[in-house]
Amino acid sequence: MGTFFLGVLASVVAALFLSLMAYLLGFGRASLKDARYAWQVTRRLRRNGILNFFANRSEYVKHRKNGTIRDYLRTAEHSISYVGFWLAHGVEISNIGHELASLAKEGKFVEVVLLNPKSELIPALSTYLNLPEPSVVKRINDALSHLQQARDSLPADHAHLFRLKLHSQLLTASAFLLDTNKPGAKVLVDFKLFGSDRDNTFGIEFQELDKTTPSSLSQRVTNAYRKISSSARDFKPPTSTHSNNVI
Missing domain, CATH: 3.30.870.10 (Endonuclease Chain A)
Incomplete structure (x- = not known):
């Protein structure tokens, strides 16, 4: 169970980091959308045991x-x-x-x-x-x-x-x-x-x-x-x- 939560936490941190970088660099909505998509993909991968x-x-x-x-x-x-x-x-x-x-x-x-x-x-x-x-x-x-x-x-x-x-x-x-x-x-x-x-x-x-x-x-x-x-x-x-x- 601990491994699973660590994986989810890592995904959340990565998504937040990407979102922050997109905001700071002025990439706008498209980049924030890409960051959310990357987080969703990561969750799907982990849900399937990859x-x-x-x-x-x-x-x-x-x-x-x-x-x-x-x-x-x-x-x-x-x-x-x-x-x-x-x-x-x-x-x-x-x-x-x-x-x-x-x-x-x-x-x-x-x-x-x-x-x-x-x-x-x-x-x-x-x-x-x-x-x-x-x-x-x-x-x-x-x-x-x-x-x-x-x-x-x-x-x-x-x-x-x-x-x-x-x-x-x-x-x-x-x-x-x-x-x-x-x-x-x-x-x-x-x-x-x-x-x-x-x-x-x-x-x-x-x-x-x-x-x-x-x-x-x-x-x-x-x-x-x-x-x-x-x-x-x-x-x-x-x-x-x-x-x-x-x-």
Whole structure:
């Protein structure tokens, strides 16, 4: 509740500041109207659980309190779920598998849902991401191998806390869901643009607040990704070490 009121207070202060500046600078009624409109937009964003916006990948570090992916995941108190393609940024750049295993070892539930490398969607995804099909399949398989090794490093009594799953759903955005169904739950959605490299993605962060309505955008986003997770199946490691395809 305190977070909500702080957000509203910040919106009010911002609106008053803009109104005062418009008055002092002599911008007249049009500027005062713009200030009121900005305040209304801010209220609507917060009502729908929109916490932050990132125009490109570099802004995640610049404009997020916990800039790196490791620091961000560490804000979760109960659970971490990723639903997307192959967790590219985390696996290829941040070696995130061991961090996820460490979180599971601390008793937090970890779930990673990647695209099935044998999905019929691979050609379309390849075109969308401007990557060759073999490269897309290899990246998914490499991610699965990396994450499975991290999961295998867990003690037997913690392995069940780290679930690795495969989906076959059409996506153009991936998401991290932290502490779903808990107070202060957050969702970070990273949108991929057609034909653009990964540094040109943009993101929106949502957080459930006390006054967030059940039909809010943040709740609808959460439900959509949870449906994909629910329909996904558990990943089963290959029996042959010579296979180029993990499933």
